[in-house]
Amino acid sequence: DGGITQSPKYLFRKEGQNVTLSCEQNLNHDAMYWYRQDPGQGLRLIYYSQIVNDFQKGDIAEGYSVSREKKESFPLTVTSAQKNPTAFYLCASRRGQGGTQPQHFGDGTRLSIL
């Protein structure tokens, strides 16, 4: 079955530590996205990529970094510069380079500070 896989489901970060969230898709989608969702809040865009080896900052990119070396993979690193990383992180993808197609989501990673 095609889909988007995020791992791990739960992640704990120590102060000063960088952590990387994995997102893999086998839908052959070109466009991939990372969102952050805080309790009771909407989705906020962190980074997005429309094609391999290219990505753009979203609305809240500070303290985060991404790479897009393969079409299937779009990992997100939460750096120590992100002072309030506790949130629900969602990866999404959509067909082609986006256009008017809807997004499909992975089942998310919950990140907490130890």
Place this chain on the structure above:
Amino acid sequence: RKEVEQDPGPFNVPEGATVAFNCTYSNSASQSFFWYRQDCRKEPKLLMSVYSSGNEDGRFTAQLNRASQYISLLIRDSKLSDSATYLCVVIAYSGAGSYQLTFGKGTKLSVIP
């Protein structure tokens, strides 16, 4: 004015009731519209696309009003399992071959026995 606005609710309705949510958008160049459902502590899932002529999927009806720049979602005969947050998504052409996708913050629905 925010790009995409939704009434956050909560909408508390009894089982069997009909409930409707609206979502307004400010960009007149918006081209595609969708409704998503998000259960508590889960990812958003695509519920239905919204077509210009309106479309129905079982108990759910989606409509688009381009003149007034809003989309709506109508749920008939509400079930307990319909309790969730409903997010609208609007996609607009932003130039140079790019499209901007914007989520509303969601409307929370609670269906009460």
